[in-house]
Amino acid sequence: MQDSHSERMNAAEGRAAGGLALVFAFRMLGMFMVLPVLATYGQELIGATPTLIGVAIGAYGLTQALLQIPFGILSDRIGRLPVIYFGLLVFALGAGVAAEAESIHGVIAGRVLQGAGAISAAVMALLSDLTREQHRTKAMALIGMSIGLSFAVAMVIGPLLTRAFGLSGLFWATAGMALLGMLIVALVVPRSTHPLSHRESGVARRELLTTLRNKDLLRLDFGILVLHAILMASFVALPLALVEQGGLARDEHWWVYLSALLIGFFGMVPFIIYGEKKRRMRRVLAGAVAVLLACELYFLLFGQSLRTLVVGFVLFFTAFNLLEASLPSLVSKVAPAAGKGTAMGVYSTSQFLGAALGGMLGGWLFDQGGLTWVFAGCASLSALWLIIAATMREPPYVTSLRLPLSAAALADAGLVQRLLGTAGVTDAVVVAEEAALYVKLDTEQLDRTSLERLIEAPSAC
Structure with missing residues (x-):
């Protein structure tokens, strides 16, 4: 008889994992596509200032951070599908508001509304309902890969769509992706006949205080907050640096992002393998943070030409991809046995808070002192993270x-x-x-x- 733990996912599990990975991918694609274009095209909006553009870039993170855990708990009570459908509809409505906006304030309102469609926890809980224990890790890894891929694709097609259809067209495309996600849930994802409420994929309120007291987890939560704060703040400045200092028209930015992301993705792989095989993830993490710090200083001191900026982008995305892939794995290793879902919920909330704070901080710093202040601010955040990462213990390899x-x-x-x-x-x-x-x-x-x-x-x- 075949070992049940070595068999492949059955058809229903494959549809669940593939369908929900697509839902995640389309939603995150719509969220990320504005990053490479809002700093340049957003200047044409009525009332636009660098500070407000930064707010628009990160605004979705605030409502995501506030609502994702409550929505996850609500899905335990009223069911996964109503929460997912509602969240995708709210996301689409937010994209529509941003698409019709002629002012930066309207775009901010749309981005806030987009973030209110906080369905991440409900989708992960539905995935747990629809997959067996032995295949759940693989299914969740597929969703993780879909998020990473959506970020890479967004960096390329965001500038291309905006060049062809403007910011309005970009947001309408985002709304369409959310509605397509609803169709995938309705037509592809199987129905759950036995909703589960367990501590691997959901937040257990009894574990919340213990999680918030865990210093190792708090270091990782701080890390993802800083990482996404730096990402959002950098995207207030980097598209403008490509135009002002690199002399690259905003319609041509896509090839810089594509090159940097591809090289950065393959560049991180050896370090992930080394860290896991040799059990040196602490060293790898600290090294990646140090590279992130070096990148911001490099942009500050040497980012005066297209060639130097492209080199900086490659190094930046290598470090970013490495950290983005490593941190969730470290949370899973460090979290108590019955607290993984709660730890990941707090981690995700920290990530979205970082996005909100980074956009606002980046815009304000640009208003105060231009590109120099933004890069200096990101370097300061990186240095603080490096100090905290250096105090981290080697995680258990479990x-x-x-x-x-x-x-x-x-x-x-x-x-x-x-x-x-x-x-x-x-x-x-x-x-x-x-x-x-x-x-x-x-x-x-x-x-x-x-x-x-x-x-x-x-x-x-």
Whole structure:
């Protein structure tokens, strides 16, 4: 008989993972497409100032940060699909408001409304409902890849769409993507017959205070906040630097982003492999933050020509891609066994807060002192992050699992103690109301099959 843990996803799981990855991708594509163009094309809007353009760039992050956890909790109560449909509709309405706006204030209002369609937690919870335990990590990884790909595509097609149809056309395309996402949910994603409420993909309010007290997690939350603050602030300045100092017409920026993202993506891969294989992710993380700091100083001191700016872009996106890929994995490693969903919820909230703060800070700094102030401000944030990252401990190299328990295993009072005494198990928690075990293990010392045999073994063994 084939091992159930080695078999592929079934058709329904494949449709769920692929469909929800597309929903995520289209939504994030619409969110990111404005980054490379708003600083240049936004100057034509009535009332536009660098500060307000920065607010427009990051405004979506504020409502995302405020609403994503409440929307996730709401999806546990009223169902995933109503929350997802509502969120996508609100996102589309926000894009429509921005598309029809003639002033920067209208675009800001549209971006705020877009952010209010905060469906990330509900989509991840639906994915958990529709996939088996052994395939859930792969399905979530597919969504993670779709987000990264959408960012790369947005950097290229955002300038191309805006060149062809203007900012209004760009926002209408964003609205269309949200409506297409609704169609995918309706026609492709299977219906869930057994909604789950568990601590791997959702926020557990009882775990929230513990998560906020965990210093290792707080370092990572601060890191993603700073990373996205730097990203948004940099995109207030970098498109303008390409025009003013690089002499590159705003319609031609796409090839710079495409080149930098492609080289940056392949450039980060060896460092990810090194960090995971050699178990040196702390060193890799600190090194990437140091490169980010060096990039901002490089832009500040040497970004006076197109050639030097392109070199800076390549280094910037190599460090950014590396950090964007590493941080969620580190959160998963550091989070307590039964607190992964809560830790990721706080992490995502920090990410969106960083986007909001970065856009506002970048616009204000540009108003005060132009490109110089923006790059200096981003360098200061990077330096602060580097100091905090240097105090981080090497993370445990473990895998988080949620395993359903049989009635006999659930009644085994010595289960947790027996597991914690086993080499390779670093944390284990039984959640009786879910009839499930949350466990963290080093797969180099203990594989899943051996763990399951250990769980079902009688306590007297």
